[in-house]
Amino acid sequence: MSPPPPPIVNTVNLVKIYQNGGVPVPAVRGVDLQVEAGQFVAVMGPSGSGKSTLVHMIGGLDARTSGEIWLDGRRADTLSESAWALLRRQKIGFVFQFFNLVANMTVADNVELPALLAGASPREARERREYLLGELGLADRADAAPAQLAGGEQQRVALARALANRPSLLLADEPTGNLDSRNTRDVLRLLSEVHRDGQTIIMVTHDARVASLADRVVSLLDGEIVDDGAVGPARRRPRATAGDVVELRG
Numbered sequence: 693m694s695p696p697p698p699p700i701v702n703t704v705n706l707v708k709i710y711q712n713g714g715v716p717v718p719a720v721r722g723v724d725l726q727v728e729a730g731q732f733v734a735v736m737g738p739s740g741s742g743k744s745t746l747v748h749m750i751g752g753l754d755a756r757t758s759g760e761i762w763l764d765g766r767r768a769d770t771l772s773e774s775a776w777a778l779l780r781r782q783k784i785g786f787v788f789q790f791f792n793l794v795a796n797m798t799v800a801d802n803v804e805l806p807a808l809l810a811g812a813s814p815r816e817a818r819e820r821r822e823y824l825l826g827e828l829g830l831a832d833r834a835d836a837a838p839a840q841l842a843g844g845e846q847q848r849v850a851l852a853r854a855l856a857n858r859p860s861l862l863l864a865d866e867p868t869g870n871l872d873s874r875n876t877r878d879v880l881r882l883l884s885e886v887h888r889d890g891q892t893i894i895m896v897t898h899d900a901r902v903a904s905l906a907d908r909v910v911s912l913l914d915g916e917i918v919d920d921g922a923v924g925p926a927r928r929r930p931r932a933t934a935g936d937v938v939e940l941r942g
């Protein structure tokens with residue numbers, strides 16, 4: 693029998709200590725996290741517990757202090773910056789608070805570009821873009837420039853762009869943070885849909901409703917994983933044992 697595929701993400705004793713004017717600030721303190729292909733993991737925890745730092749390190753946007761990061765069975769944290777950038781472009785989609793849309797390109801081009809860079813044909817890239825913008829209620833904004841969009845619209849375009857090349861891994865940091873309830877619904881519907889199609893997702897969220905879509909909730913406290921549990925349909929009822937972490941809204 694062939695061995696099981698490696699996890700999409702595997703962190704081993706991952707540590708991040710920021711230096712703040714010479715004072716060490718431990719943000720992530722020895723995280724071991726394995727995420728299997730196709731899983732949807734919500735990362736929760738109070739403000740300052742290290743959620744963003746963890747997800748940034750997994751995406752190579754923040755350097756680790758120590759520990760290991762493996763992506764798809766390949767050691768990633770020891771790669772050169774350019775090799776890491778290439779791996780990122782091929783495998784990871786990001787939705788973070790800063791949207792980084794290309795200002796002098798239309799919305800449509802912003803979304804199609806990652807698919808084209810990853811080798812999709814122009815037609816495939818266009819079809820994927822039409823699907824994603826349609827699902828997010830942005831079909832009529834395709835020809836707009838990013839500067840003409842409201843913040844919530846830019847945020848949704850960033851999600852469409854992140855999904856354009858069907859990355860092995862979608863990393864999202866509060867993807868519904870600035871959205872009203874209707875737009876939140878559109879984003880959550882799309883995330884559920886791509887997850888159903890096999891998309892692996894790691895998503896930081898403060899919102900228990902958003903987390904309830906995930907298969908698994910990983911809770912951080914002071915930079916450590918303090919709870920890691922399945923929230924599949926069979927177990928979606930809230931558990932209330934003494935050891936459970938209470939989610940604080942930041």
Ligand SMILES: Nc1ncnc2c1ncn2[C@@H]1O[C@H](COP(=O)(O)OP(=O)(O)OP(=O)(O)O)[C@@H](O)[C@H]1O
Nearest residue numbers: 710712717719738739740741742743744745746942
């Ligand atoms: N660039 C930085 N320099 C110094 N300290 C930092 C830096 N970024 C984060 N920290 C500190 O690291 C810790 C973890 O921060 P992080 O942003 O990862 O937490 P978080 O759980 O994502 O918080 P939030 O929910 O508020 O976004 C905090 O104490 C924070 O102040």
